[in-house]
Amino acid sequence: MTGVWPPPGIAEACAPHPADPGPLDIDTHLVGSWLVRFLREEIERRRGFRRVVVGLSGGVDSALTAALCARALGPEAVLALLLPYRTSSPRSREHALLVAKTFEIPTRTIDITSAVDGYLDEFEPGAGGHRRGNVAARQRMIVLFDQAFKLSALPVGTGNKSERLLGYYTWHADDSPPVNPLGDLFKSQVWALARAVGVPAEVVDKPATADLIQGQTDEDDLGVTYPEADLILHHLISGREPDDLAEAGFGRRKVELVAGRLESTHWKRHLPTVAMLSPTAIGEWYLRPVDY
Amino acid sequence: MPLDIVIAQFRPSKGDLDATLDGCAGIIRRAAGAEPRPRLVVFPETALTGYFLEGGVREQAIAAPELFEALTERAGVDADGLDVAIGFYERDAAGLYNSALYATLGSGGGILHVHRKVFLATYGVFQEERFVEAGAGIRAFDGPPGRIALLICEDGFHSVSGTLAALDGASIILILSASPARGAAPGAGVPGNLVRWDALGSAMAAEHGVFVIVSQLVGFEGGKGFAGGSAAYDPRGRRLLAGPLWEEALLPVRMDLDEAARARTEEPLFSDLERSWTRLLVNSPGSGILRPAPDGA
Numbered sequence: 001m002t003g004v005w006p007p008p009g010i011a012e013a014c015a016p017h018p019a020d021p022g023p024l025d026i027d028t029h030l031v032g033s034w035l036v037r038f039l040r041e042e043i044e045r046r047r048g049f050r051r052v053v054v055g056l057s058g059g060v061d062s063a064l065t066a067a068l069c070a071r072a073l074g075p076e077a078v079l080a081l082l083l084p085y086r087t088s089s090p091r092s093r094e095h096a097l098l099v100a101k102t103f104e105i106p107t108r109t110i111d112i113t114s115a116v117d118g119y120l121d122e123f124e125p126g127a128g129g130h131r132r133g134n135v136a137a138r139q140r141m142i143v144l145f146d147q148a149f150k151l152s153a154l155p156v157g158t159g160n161k162s163e164r165l166l167g168y169y170t171w172h173a174d175d176s177p178p179v180n181p182l183g184d185l186f187k188s189q190v191w192a193l194a195r196a197v198g199v200p201a202e203v204v205d206k207p208a209t210a211d212l213i214q215g216q217t218d219e220d221d222l223g224v225t226y227p228e229a230d231l232i233l234h235h236l237i238s239g240r241e242p243d244d245l246a247e248a249g250f251g252r253r254k255v256e257l258v259a260g261r262l263e264s265t266h267w268k269r270h271l272p273t274v275a276m277l278s279p280t281a282i283g284e285w286y287l288r289p290v291d292y
Numbered sequence: 293m294p295l296d297i298v299i300a301q302f303r304p305s306k307g308d309l310d311a312t313l314d315g316c317a318g319i320i321r322r323a324a325g326a327e328p329r330p331r332l333v334v335f336p337e338t339a340l341t342g343y344f345l346e347g348g349v350r351e352q353a354i355a356a357p358e359l360f361e362a363l364t365e366r367a368g369v370d371a372d373g374l375d376v377a378i379g380f381y382e383r384d385a386a387g388l389y390n391s392a393l394y395a396t397l398g399s400g401g402g403i404l405h406v407h408r409k410v411f412l413a414t415y416g417v418f419q420e421e422r423f424v425e426a427g428a429g430i431r432a433f434d435g436p437p438g439r440i441a442l443l444i445c446e447d448g449f450h451s452v453s454g455t456l457a458a459l460d461g462a463s464i465i466l467i468l469s470a471s472p473a474r475g476a477a478p479g480a481g482v483p484g485n486l487v488r489w490d491a492l493g494s495a496m497a498a499e500h501g502v503f504v505i506v507s508q509l510v511g512f513e514g515g516k517g518f519a520g521g522s523a524a525y526d527p528r529g530r531r532l533l534a535g536p537l538w539e540e541a542l543l544p545v546r547m548d549l550d551e552a553a554r555a556r557t558e559e560p561l562f563s564d565l566e567r568s569w570t571r572l573l574v575n576s577p578g579s580g581i582l583r584p585a586p587d588g589a
Contacts, residue, residue, distance in 0.1 A: 041512040287346035
């Protein structure tokens with residue numbers, strides 16, 4: 001018998017490659033039905049809620065979340081809250097309304113400008129864009145939770161796995177709703193699923209932005225595109241070393257940037273650190289699951 | 293000889309033992325009233341409580357006799373004589389276990405076997421070793437339908453489990469599972485863990501010429517989804533049925549028990565194993581019981 005085992009190309013096919021997005025491919029039909037089941041069970045069966053509120057920003061994450069909620073619970077059980085600040089892009093509002101119309105979801109607009117500026121103008125007029133963005137994000141959660149309380153509804157979160165791993169969100173704001181269907185989907189997977197469930201192309205295809213600062217885009221902020229970051233993140237959290245990825249052609253600067261964000265934001269993915277004093281410390285010794 | 297059983301792809305009312313026992317009893321009564329009446333109902337792992345209990349195991353665990361009494365009482369006389377295999381967190385004087393009970397219901401029945409999970413999943417999302425003790429071994433027992441072995445979830449991931457069950461005479465292996473769904477690559481149309489279960493169940497059945505029944509839990513627990521997808525395999529490794537995704541279901545399976553002998557005759561892998569097993573163990577360093585080499589060897 002002659003020849004070489006493995007044949008050329010086979011070993012390489014197993015290694016990470018920046019031009020191979022295959023590891024992130026998903027069966028959108030399967031994931032869509034999976035998340036619809038998740039929403040029904042976690043919202044209705046486990047928590048006993050019939051209604052949800054979703055902050056609809058005009059971006060793809062909240063659009064997909066709202067669409068999945070509408071499919072899971074019926075559009076009439078979803079209230080999409082548009083929560084603009086004075087610097088929010090008018091296009092964001094147009095896109096949010098387009099999404100609501102597409103999935104027949106009722107909306108309510110609550111402008112948060114006076115609430116945000118009431119604090120900032122009087123006490124912190126010198127606050128820069130990022131601080132204003134954080135205050136706006138937290139104000140949106142105040143409204144979201146209060147509206148949920150008023151309506152006996154559950155707030156549903158919209159954060160995706162990419163921004164969670166990169167720490168690219170406002171702590172105790174975007175991440176605070178008790179149920180989140182997208183938190184284990186990378187941004188590029190969110191795009192794929194959003195297309196599959198019928199989120200309008202204008203919303204899926206536009207540059208992602210938190211819309212906290214005028215003209216801001218996520219990818220400019222991060223210094224790497226989502227498809228690049230997603231693949232690097234996937235390989236890093238699957239046990240690959242940054243050096244291996246750099247040598248495989250992912251680009252050392254981008255790998256270090258993504259790895260740096262990942263490694264510096266573990267704290268952001270946890271509840272606050274509590275001083276443990278006893279052998280019954282909650283979450284350390286006294287362990288009960290969230291649905292128990 | 294035909295044997296009719298039912299796989300109960302089941303969603304417990306997590307943490308509500310009373311409601312879940314009622315749910316189990318309702319399923320048992322439905323099965324008992326079916327035509328033809330099945331011999332056995334197979335529930336999944338931790339069907340009584342849900343899987344992810346963490347420290348709540350110590351509040352939800354019950355003793356095997358207590359479970360038998362509760363099922364017999366709640367299922368009522370119509371279920372007398374029906375066999376049940378069911379997963380539960382077990383309490384006894386020695387500790388807590390992830391267990392599977394096999395019993396014939398009714399006043400004339402009783403507990404035939406309790407298997408305690410040997411391979412406790414403790415990696416990634418799993419933390420079993422933190423909350424329960426491991427079982428000591430795997431053995432078959434004589435039940436009304438034939439010689440049976442019980443395995444629980446990761447037990448089935450180790451090929452030695454099926455081997456030990458078959459060597460102890462099992463012709464039917466019941467695997468009670470609570471397998472959190474993960475992996476959504478295109479192609480199979482089911483979560484990746486079910487693709488693996490399909491390969492495992494088929495391989496175990498074909499290797500040993502036995503029937504393999506995989507009963508899967510359903511429902512979401514803290515974001516982790518148990519997708520169902522229960523399955524049954526004949527002694528040639530052919531899948532007899534695949535349960536639906538995400539839904540509870542009662543899945544009737546008709547097994548031709550004579551098929552095991554035919555499969556083993558045509559492909560005598562099992563007799564090869566029986567013949568070689570002991571010699572293999574004592575001569576293979578990996579078994580850990582390697583016979584010391586004679587002096588001078």
